[in-house]
Amino acid sequence: NAGVMQNPRHLVRRRGQEARLRCSPMKGHSHVYWYRQLPEEGLKFMVYLQKENIIDESGMPKERFSAEFPKEGPSILRIQQVVRGDSAAYFCASSPLQRHTDTQYFGPGTRLTVL
Amino acid sequence: GENVEQHPSTLSVQEGDSAVIKCTYSDSASNYFPWYKQELGKRPQLIIDIRSNVGEKKDQRIAVTLNKTAKHFSLHITETQPEDSAVYFCAASIGTTGANSKLTFGKGITLSVRP
Numbered sequence: 563n564a565g566v567m568q569n570p571r572h573l574v575r576r577r578g579q580e581a582r583l584r585c586s587p588m589k590g591h592s593h594v595y596w597y598r599q600l601p602e603e604g605l606k607f608m609v610y611l612q613k614e615n616i617i618d619e620s621g622m623p624k625e626r627f628s629a630e631f632p633k634e635g636p637s638i639l640r641i642q643q644v645v646r647g648d649s650a651a652y653f654c655a656s657s658p659l660q661r662h663t664d665t666q667y668f669g670p671g672t673r674l675t676v677l
Numbered sequence: 678g679e680n681v682e683q684h685p686s687t688l689s690v691q692e693g694d695s696a697v698i699k700c701t702y703s704d705s706a707s708n709y710f711p712w713y714k715q716e717l718g719k720r721p722q723l724i725i726d727i728r729s730n731v732g733e734k735k736d737q738r739i740a741v742t743l744n745k746t747a748k749h750f751s752l753h754i755t756e757t758q759p760e761d762s763a764v765y766f767c768a769a770s771i772g773t774t775g776a777n778s779k780l781t782f783g784k785g786i787t788l789s790v791r792p
Binding site for chain 2: 566593595597602603604605606607610618620621653657664665666667668669670671
């Protein structure tokens with residue numbers, strides 16, 4: 563029973579490039595959350611998606627950031643024109659969100675470094 | 678929105694002693710409170726959670742208590758072991774479904790267990 567998968571695990575980009583982070587939820591899970599963790603900080607919610615729908619993007623910066631969760635394939639968090647302040651660990655979590663099973667299971671994260 | 682605060686930020690205990698980590702939350706509508714353990718460079722792992730319809734939950738050496746009136750909840754670890762050393766995050770969410778299911782995290786506490 564594979565857990566939440568994320569790739570790449572480490573990503574290095576130069577300022578102005580694009581970063582694409584992928585998340586495959588646990589089998590049977592159709593809800594995906596993205597969180598960002600700055601060094602020595604807690605996790606900050608960014609966006610919550612179900613298949614083909616963005617449910618809540620209240621934590622996502624209005625510019626340069628976008629997310630999708632297509633009918634087929636992983637969820638993608640896309641950061642355009644990266645800046646040094648985007649350097650962080652990005653975690654996704656998945657949940658079945660059935661009654662009494664709202665636990666969120668986290669992936670191993672993608673550590674983005676912007677040079 | 679919800680605000681979760683965690684204190685202290687660091688805690689050092691002797692192996693075999695108990696450790697207590699406290700969190701407070703601001704939104705009285707919050708009803709789900711998970712605790713995550715994160716080792717250096719690893720994913721956050723759920724160790725225990727509690728819902729607002731119960732006051733206490735135990736799982737071997739770990740317990741969580743919830744005081745809805747005071748809006749705080751605590752993690753209790755008994756008979757601490759060196760492998761308990763990690764960063765512990767508390768979190769809260771308002772709902773278990775839909776847009777309210779996002780987690781708001783505290784900043785984390787670094788627990789060190791001295792051999």
